[in-house]
Amino acid sequence: MKVTTKEHAELAGDFNGDEDRVNWHDETLWWVRQKRDKVVHQLPEWEELRNAASAIKDNVLGNLHGYLQQFEAKAQANGITVHWAANAAEHNQIVHRLLNEHQVTRMVKSKSMLTEECGLNEYLHEHGIEVIDSDLGERIVQLAKEPPSHIVLPCIHKKKEEIGELFHQYLGTPLDVSDPQVLTEAARGHLREIFITRKAALTGVNFAVAETGEFVVCTNEGNADMGAHLADIHIASMGIEKLIPEKKHLGIFLRLLTRSATGQPITTYSSHFKTPRKGQAMHIILVDNGRTIQLGREDFRNSLKCIRCGACMNTCPVYRRSGGHSYHNAVAGPIGSILAPNLDMEKYKDLPFASTLCGSCSNVCPVKIDIHDQLYKWRQVLVKKGLAPTGKIVGMKIMGAALSWPAIYRIAGKVGRWTLKHAPFAVNNSFNPWYKQREMPVPPGESFGEWYKKNRTP
């Protein structure tokens, strides 16, 4: 996708250039958060479910070595071919090889954030393979040549009029038609044709069961099933952290996933794939791509518990007002900000700072990832690695020193207040980001320390 060197603050600043759009984006996602609140408050056991899910995922991380092998053996016994990919490149090569082996040059793909992470579409495109994304939102951003801006709602940043223009251009809908019903119907017709004609389908995996070797894919549209059940070859790509120990644990996760994601009690389809259809080839690719490194980071391994519901994005006041693309990573928002630095600290050094640490993300997380604490910890790691801007390092050192010496602090405070009072132009100018859209506080005549000395000390 688009190569960007801009950091979150600048991209968010661009997004905020159109305040009406920011309001619309914020309100649309807040509405999803409200739907989530409404449905979770109908379950008195909600917090217990979160505790259980978190504990199950803890157990998975602590026995991942065993569960992976158990899953592999069971899946193979079920007739599924299991592949392992250490990184994105290996994953993409495996997909390409499988398609070549089946002499397939056109593939239909349902939603898989992992393939976004791996840059699969670009890779296959470069090798002459056509990939059509079948999730409506993903198809829309694909037509727009943009990455998804949200892991559950890929085109949440786009207005229906913009989608109408795209569909007019690519799908031949009449000009100026923007009714979601009409546009969805057009996409239905277009994608039915794709489903019927594609011999290979790739899907993501929501959960993989070690006990049985089956995997579960959840969609509302039915696109994963339409692709998989009509194709001769079904490839399922999954990160190694998607495992759960036993089938009965789905009874916890399926209760949490969609309530957290969209406020629905469950997705329309929760499909359990265990064996290939007669005559069909079924492949699973188990992908590491940095996950084992994250597993070894004690402070950050909990991020691997993520079930990709997107609740942390919907609740995040920063995400809602900066847009998913401002995170310049396949996974945006709070969870993306703790996953991305594991992949590339230099490239994503800005993301852990794109937060006020308000903590709402951790509260909505269905598997209780301590997201905002990890954001704080990533900041410490990034600074220790020397990835803070020089100006910030100097400023922080001066501040840290001044605040360590009460006498210096008192003088600095006095000078600061004097300046604000008598030479406000030194502070209230375009070099001060505070002053751009906010007034500075009115400086009082004396500090509390000075008042206290006069009024309380004998």
Add this chain to the structure above:
Amino acid sequence: MTEDIVNQPGKVSLRGAGARDKILAAVAQNQPPQTELPDIGIFRTGAPGSVEQFVQVLTNIGAKAIQVKSWNEIASFITGNYGTARVVTPIAELANFKNIPENSTPHDLYDVELAVVKAHFGVAENGAVWVTEDNMGLRVLPFIAQHLAVVIDSGEIVPTMAEAYDRISRLPAYGFAVFIAGPSKTADIEQSLVIGAHGPRSATVFIIDQRAR
């Protein structure tokens, strides 16, 4: 890619075998101490599933619930609503309608207007029904049809997903199975709910009175 292992004699010559060993070694080295699995039995309600709740939730998620006393009622509903359109059902009790013709491919079902399948049970908390491959004929049937109807027994409603998986553990094994909750839908365009994305445009659940059978 680690090709070294591929070319070693005596090893299984599979591409990716190097990645497997590498990943498993890294996992073994980096995984934390194992913790206990929680007791999830606490989530069983102990109560029977409520038909009323099931019907209510189905209505909320855009499905239609119809309580019937006999297969005849279902048959006349289908005839009344679908007339001469292509109706396909693998259900023996609805033998007046066509089953999937023998040797059909999934693609042959592209023009099915209504598919009618049996579900093993329904879940009151979310309106989902559990349909296994043996009740579909072909896996694609409940997805490719323009409309879907599902038949469940009124005595087969469990309260939550906790009981649902208990129930599944007592059913025969499947190659493919699915929880279906209502019609295919999307809200990808500005969060406006549209029914009928890629799958069925409507979902009707016939709840057949168990005492009538």
Add this chain to the structure above:
Amino acid sequence: MRVGLFIPCYVDQFYPKVAIATLELLEKLGVEVVYPLNQTCCGQPMANSGFQSLSKGCSDLFIKNFNEFDYIVSPSGSCVLYLREHLSETGHHHPDYLGSRVYELSSFLTDVLQVKNLTGSFPHKVGMHQSCHGQRGLHLSSMSELVAPVFSKPGKLLNMIKDIELIALSRVDECCGFGGTFCVTEEAVSVKMGKDRVADHLLQGAEYITGVDMSCLMHMEGILKRQGSKVKIIHIAEILNGDTGEGNN
């Protein structure tokens, strides 16, 4: 009971009236309060920016100033949360014990002093801003994300004040966007969050916005003033201390 008063650096410098109100309120409630003169800052500004190592000087100073007290009270949820969570990470002996003795003002009143009534009057429509660190960090109030009983320690205290009218917000606990250095490094989003938060209070007819953290209030005050709004900000300590709302700027 000897209580050490910890005043956040920016309150000391810019909002001494909030510190005075805190001191007077505690004194009125019969507490022996001492303000150690050599205090500066909790160290959070550096730590939240990723420079926790540079906050060691502040931690040393804090321990030196406050180790002798039974309790340490501060009119800031954010500073207190930082001290409770991170004082132990700076390499001192028994720092956890000290951290657990640090209280945010409103929870000190409800949980330690168990205040049952207050004498003040504040005949105004007031919006209560839930500062995140106090709320989600110190659990001063229930949180809208959780399925749990509703409560509010600051709300309970404000309701003891005569004639006060607490307004209901459409988003009860959304962050204001201050976020420490976030307020300048992410200026655009910070300001937008602040504008939206302020707008919610204005929509419900607030005359005052109050809260347990002056930092959030300072941020919202900056926005209100730029907008030319007549709505004022006031720290909860001022209302609880019997400030009538007159004479505030």
